[in-house]
Amino acid sequence: MIARRRTNLHLPPRMYMYKGKRKITYYTITASNEYITLGHDLAESKRKLIELEEGRPVAGSIGELIDRYMKEISPKKAPRTHKDEIPSAERLRNVFGKMKPGDLRPVHVAKYLDLRGQTAPVRANREKSLLSHMFSIAMRWGIVDTNPCKGVARNTEKPRDRFVTDEELINFCRFAEQTNETGRMLSCVARLAYLTGQRRGDLLRLRLDLLTEEGIMITQSKNRAKVLIEWTPALKDCVSSLKDLDRPVSGLFLICNRLGQPYTDSGFKAMWGRVMAAWIKSGNAGFTFHDLRAKAITRMVEDGRKAADLSGHASDDMIRKVYDRRTFKRSKAVE
Incomplete structure (x- = not known):
């Protein structure tokens, strides 16, 4: 009272x-x-x-800055990125929302990384990156003159090193095919993911009209990079198998449900998770769908080809940090 x-x-x-x-x-x-x-x-x-x-949010506060960013900037990013940023922005708002943008100091950002990093160090790094971009945009808007996130060291991350062998992929596809019709579809999509090296979201939105005479034309949603994946016998066979799947309604997409509509990202993840759980229960090592993209890029690197032409990355930095899953580097003698 x-x-x-x-x-x-x-x-x-x-x-x-x-x-x-x-x-x-x-x-x-x-x-x-x-x-x-x-x-x-x-x-x-x-x-x-x-x-x-x-x-x-109080006018002139970081909370107001976050709301404006999520309304004007975040929706322009890839749908998956925008969706991931919503809970991150909410967490940042709960911590820094009442502060004025000019009052935020690098020590506050570092303290957030330390505390959040006790339970989720990788997630804390992603949230710090989001906050940093918010302040970079705030500089363009004339709200602040500096970015307090710059120069603040991130939490240490251990790169994922799971490499799916050829034998594992073959055995998994055979296993999935024996489960049910969904498993047969997942088997084809797993092969397609490896052969093309593309992200799950881009494959799920792959339209039939993008299958050209030269190959598969993909505009990646994350960075808008345009990649033409030329046909190989294996890729043609994989695409033919997907087309031959039972689909009562003819749709516009290569990978679609029985109504001809593309799968949602969450729906596909659920189907993949069920088959992968059964695969693990039968005594096998699990792997993520994204590991197949890493497998494709690693194979490109091993063969001496330019992996960025397939992955769509602007530079090789991300390839070296995240996607190169070789257990050791191979080189010929100097002479």
């Missing part, structure tokens, strides 16, 4: 004032005993207090 105010009766409940030497500062204290400065102008301070109590 809030005690009856005896002084400053012109102030609304939960607003207090401090008279400094030159100006008055208005502030509030939350139920968790958190001190929040509202400003020096009474009308503006009242408005900020109402926004706080209603759960809305």
Whole structure:
């Protein structure tokens, strides 16, 4: 229960004032005993207090910056990226939302990485990267002059090194084919993922009209890179197998459900997860769908081909850090 105010009766409940030497500062204290400065102008301070109590981001706060970024910038990214950024933005808002952008310091970002990194170090790095891009955009918008995330060391990450062997992939495809019709479809898609080296989302949205005489034309959703994957006998056979699957309704997509519609990312993940769980239960080592992309890129590197032409990466840095799963490097003698 809030005690009856005896002084400053012109102030609304939960607003207090401090008279400094030159100006008055208005502030509030939350139920968790958190001190929040509202400003020096009474009308503006009242408005900020109402926004706080209603759960809305305070004008000029990092919370407002996050909301603007998620409305204007994030939706322009790949659908999967935007979807992943929504919970990350919410977490950042809960931690930094009430601060002013100019008050955020590198030490605050580092502290967030340390605390969040105790349970989710990789996720903390992704959230820090998102916050950094938000502040880079804020610099373009004229909100801040510097990015407090720059120069803050990330948490150490151990690159994934799971490499799916040829024998494993062959055996998994045979296993999946023996389960049911869904398993037969997943077997074909697994082969397609390896042969093309493309991301799951791009394969699920692959339209039949993109199967040209030269090969498969893909515009990658993540970076908009255009990749033409030329036909090989194995790739032609894989695509033919997908076309031959039972589909009562003729659709526009190579990989589709019985109604001719493309699978959603979550729906496909669920189907893949069920077959992979059965594969593991039968005594085999599991692997992710993304491991097949790494397998394809690793094979390109082993063969001395330019893997970026297949993966769509602008440089080889990401290939070396994430996708090159070779257990050892091979080289001929100098002479």
